[in-house]
Amino acid sequence: MPMKSFVREIGNISKKSSERKHKLRRGRAHIAPEASSASSSSSSSGFSTALIEQGQWANLPPELLLDIIQRVEARETCWPGRRDVVACASVCRSWREITKELVKTPEQCGFLTFPISLKQPGPRDTPIPCYIRRERATSTYRLYMGLSPALSGDLSKLLLAAKKIRRATSTDFVISLVGDDFSRSSSAYIGKLRSNFLGTKFNVFDSQPSDDSTVQSSCQSHKKIHSSQVPHRVPVSNYNTANISYELNVLRTRGPRRMQCTMHSIPISAIEEGGTAPTPMAFTNCLDQHSSPLLGSKGKRLRVGCNSTGSGKSLKSVQGAPLVLKNKAPRWHEQLQCWCLNFKGRVTVASVKNFQLVAAVEPSQNVTLVEQEKVILQFGKIGKDIFTMDYRYPLSAFQAFAICLSSFDTKPACE
Structure with missing residues (x-):
C-alpha cells in the first residue's frame, strides 16, 4: 500500500474512532458495567475509560506498530x-511511545520533528537552513525552516x-x-533575550535548564502566589x-560588528573529539516554587535562586570552560x-548585521x-x-535564534 494511502487510512480510522468516542461519552450510562460492589464498579469504569482513551489502534501487536512507524520514519x-x-505519534499512547523511541535527535538524523527538537543541538555535518522574517509594524520576528520564502x-x-518589547532601561525579545x-504565562513560552541600555550586552534566558547543576533560576518577585492562582503551566523561572x-x-573604525557569545550551558569539550552537548529530551513543567515545590528525578527539592530583577546568574559553570563563539x-x-565573508550563496545583501560565528579556542584545548x-x-x-540563519552542532535552534535576534537591536555605540 502506498504511504499516502496508508496515512489517509489512518486519518479515516482516527475520525471514526473519535466519532465513536463522542457517542460513547454521550451515552456513558449505557456502557457502564454492572457490578455488585462499588470497588469493582470503579475499577471496571476506569478500565473502560482507559480503553476509550486509547482507541482501537492500541490493541495492535507491538511488532506491527514498530514496523509501520519504521517505514513512515524512513x-x-x-x-x-x-x-x-x-x-503517527498522535494516534494513541502506544504509537507515541514507539515514535519517540524511533525518531532520533537532530544531531543524529538532521531533521526537526517534535517541538523539543528546537532545544536540541543541530547536526554535526551539515547545517540546518532557516530564514527569519521581520515584521516592522508589530516588532515580531518569525523563524521558518527552509532555504528562503x-x-x-x-x-x-x-x-x-x-x-x-522596549522597556525603560532594556529591550526584551520574548x-x-x-x-x-x-x-x-503561556505554555508556548520557551525563553527570552534581554539587552542592556546601550544594546551592547545581552543575556539569553531559557525557560528550562539544560542541566540543573549549571545554572540558577531567577523569578519575577518574592511575592507569594497561591496554587489556585497559578495556571497549569506557568514558566515563572x-x-x-x-x-x-x-x-x-568608539573610534568609528570601518568593519563589521564584532561580537562574542559565551554559552554557559555548553562546555568547550562538546566540540572536542568524542565530546557531547547537553540534549534535553522533554520540556519540563515550570511551577512557582512557593505554590508547588520543584522536585528532582529522585523527589528532592531543587535549589532555585530568586531575585526581583529577573536577571539570573550562574551558580556553577559547566564542567571545564564554557564554549565561546566569536566572529569569523x-x-x-x-x-x-568592502569586508567580505564566504556565505556560500546564502547571503546576497551587504549589511552590518551579517556575521559568521566560529569557536574561540585556546591553544591548550584539544580542538582540531x-x-x-x-x-x-x-x-x-x-x-x-528577510534574513537567513544556518546553524549546526552544538547550538540548538532556540540558541541560534536568540543570538540572531541580538543583531536586530539598535547599537549606536557599535556602528
Whole structure:
C-alpha cells in the first residue's frame, strides 16, 4: 500500500474512532458495567475509560506498530512529509511511545520533528537552513525552516517567533513556539533575550535548564502566589544560559560588528573529539516554587535562586570552560571596497548585521583545526526584511535564534 494511502487510512480510522468516542461519552450510562460492589464498579469504569482513551489502534501487536512507524520514519525526510511522523505519534499512547523511541535527535538524523527538537543541538555535518522574517509594524520576528520564502513557499514550517518589547532601561525579545501568543504565562513560552541600555550586552534566558547543576533560576518577585492562582503551566523561572557582548566602536573604525557569545550551558569539550552537548529530551513543567515545590528525578527539592530583577546568574559553570563563539575574521576586498565573508550563496545583501560565528579556542584545548574553522552559526540579509540563519552542532535552534535576534537591536555605540 502506498504511504499516502496508508496515512489517509489512518486519518479515516482516527475520525471514526473519535466519532465513536463522542457517542460513547454521550451515552456513558449505557456502557457502564454492572457490578455488585462499588470497588469493582470503579475499577471496571476506569478500565473502560482507559480503553476509550486509547482507541482501537492500541490493541495492535507491538511488532506491527514498530514496523509501520519504521517505514513512515524512513520515507519522510523533509518537513511536509514528516507531518506523517507527527501524526503517527498522535494516534494513541502506544504509537507515541514507539515514535519517540524511533525518531532520533537532530544531531543524529538532521531533521526537526517534535517541538523539543528546537532545544536540541543541530547536526554535526551539515547545517540546518532557516530564514527569519521581520515584521516592522508589530516588532515580531518569525523563524521558518527552509532555504528562503521564494523556494519554500507555503511549505515553510514556523519554528519560533519573537516579539520585541522596549522597556525603560532594556529591550526584551520574548520567544514563543507560536506566532500569536507571547505571554510568559503561556505554555508556548520557551525563553527570552534581554539587552542592556546601550544594546551592547545581552543575556539569553531559557525557560528550562539544560542541566540543573549549571545554572540558577531567577523569578519575577518574592511575592507569594497561591496554587489556585497559578495556571497549569506557568514558566515563572528563567535560566541564564548565554551572554552576548558586542565590542564598542568608539573610534568609528570601518568593519563589521564584532561580537562574542559565551554559552554557559555548553562546555568547550562538546566540540572536542568524542565530546557531547547537553540534549534535553522533554520540556519540563515550570511551577512557582512557593505554590508547588520543584522536585528532582529522585523527589528532592531543587535549589532555585530568586531575585526581583529577573536577571539570573550562574551558580556553577559547566564542567571545564564554557564554549565561546566569536566572529569569523572577514577579508577586505579591494575591488568591491568592502569586508567580505564566504556565505556560500546564502547571503546576497551587504549589511552590518551579517556575521559568521566560529569557536574561540585556546591553544591548550584539544580542538582540531577543522573544528576551529567550522562555521557554527551564520546569519545574513537576502531581502528588505528577510534574513537567513544556518546553524549546526552544538547550538540548538532556540540558541541560534536568540543570538540572531541580538543583531536586530539598535547599537549606536557599535556602528
